[in-house]
Amino acid sequence: MIAIENLSLRFHRGTPDERVALDDLSFTIAESEFVVVIGTNGAGKTTLLNAVAGSIVPERGRIVVDSTDIVPMPVHRRARFVARVFQDPMVGTAPALTIEENLAFASRRGLGRKFKLALNAVARSRFRDLLVPFGLGLENRLQAVAGTLSGGQRQVLALVMATIRQPKILLLDEHTAALDPRTADIVMQATTRLVAEHRLTTLMVTHNMRHALECGSRLLMMNAGRIKLDLAVVEKSKLTAPELVRRFGEEDEQILLPGEV
């Protein structure tokens, strides 16, 4: 279980631009829960994700994973618990490494690294098996440099890298936003499959209302650093996208746009 406790953060503190990003935010995520977070720009969703990942340190509050508060840990130490797929397909993979090297690199997340050859026949066949289900042919291009892959292929590779070792929590940061709608759907299907297969505890931020409705077991709507709406799967299944926007309590056509950045 992941517990977010009283998380607070203001940007530009003490200046006229001061803005509340997280406002005493508390909620818990159960084991294997797939939480989808939506909200307008500035609602605090990405800040929440960054706080869990460690790239932003909150002013107050705790993030408890398995009864350990991870807030004091630097990014590389929480990597033991947290895996992350970034919005920018360029960030989720190492472009200068080959596909198999990227996977070998990621397979040591949160473990020690030794002076031991990173690749061998066993690892290669395992990587191949991991890539086959996505139907992108990546399994036949293990020696290709990741920089030569398309955005969608790189995002799928980033997903496989993030889940190659089971994380305590998987963070998806608008990871389909930079892709065209068709590719975004392919990546989203890959996501759903991986999350279901490994029963991953997942926190996904998205601007894509359709993905928000179709995926996940719980929907959080954030506004001004707080949770405005918390829907479990049953209530969620009755919702339609326009209704969701209405419950948002404001006229924001933007959030209807699929794949909006």
Add this chain to the structure above:
Amino acid sequence: MEILLGFWNLVPITLVQGLIYAFVALGVMIPFRIVNIPDITAEGAFPLGGCVAAILLVQGMHPLLATALAVVAGFCAGAATALFHLKFRIHSLLAGVLVVTMLWSINLRIMGRPNVATFGLLDIFTWISDAIAQNLALQIAFFGVLLLVVLLLLWWMLHTEVGLALRGIGANAQLAPALGVNYLRYAVAGLGLANAITALAGALSAQLQGYGDVSMGFGLLVNGLASVILGEAIIGRRSITTQLLAPVIGCLVYYQLTSLALSLGLAPSDLKLVTGLFVLGTIGWTLAGRGRARALAT
């Protein structure tokens, strides 16, 4: 003909020179290409290696141990640059300039004077065989074998779990921490390793020429850069193998070209100007090529 004959006669000694400086070119390549932190510490690590080895030999230390300590000193210099860069948040090139400048005083301090002769002392070459000092072929064999060993070790290391993480911080500084890699630790180790190799060249060079000098290797960094650029133009940098071989091949070609240019009448004092212009020209040419590629793409 006479000119070419003069050049031809110099080929073996230039080859020895090229093999020694190939270590420096490797030490320049690693920060720029693998760790992706531009670093000029080589300029100070080379004389540091030479001075440390020379003074330790004079004090009667075994040449193997003296050379090893020179390598350790080089590692510390590179590690210091990385620490200043990351802890004080100053540009890595400025951190390197600071370290190189401070090393000048440190070298003077450890030797007590600007240069120390090691003639007649047991050094790493006389320890192996007295014949090496007089025999260019043996020198070529010595440095060739040593270079091969270093290249094989580097190739192996870069394919280990640790090596992948080192290449990982260079390839994607944002992703590596998310995969549990301590960026600071690997950056320090990477720059340390690079400058340890450069200091090895300094230590061997001092023992071959018979003295350590605070100003030895002035301008070596630019020669190293030119070698890396030249080597990458010749064999590319598509894989770790070519990335490792590029500085070596580039260095061997660079020093032969230099020797040819000198025998054709280039004033030795103009050499650094020409090398600098070569580096600038190559970078400018690459940029222009990229501009063309972009123009074609849009």
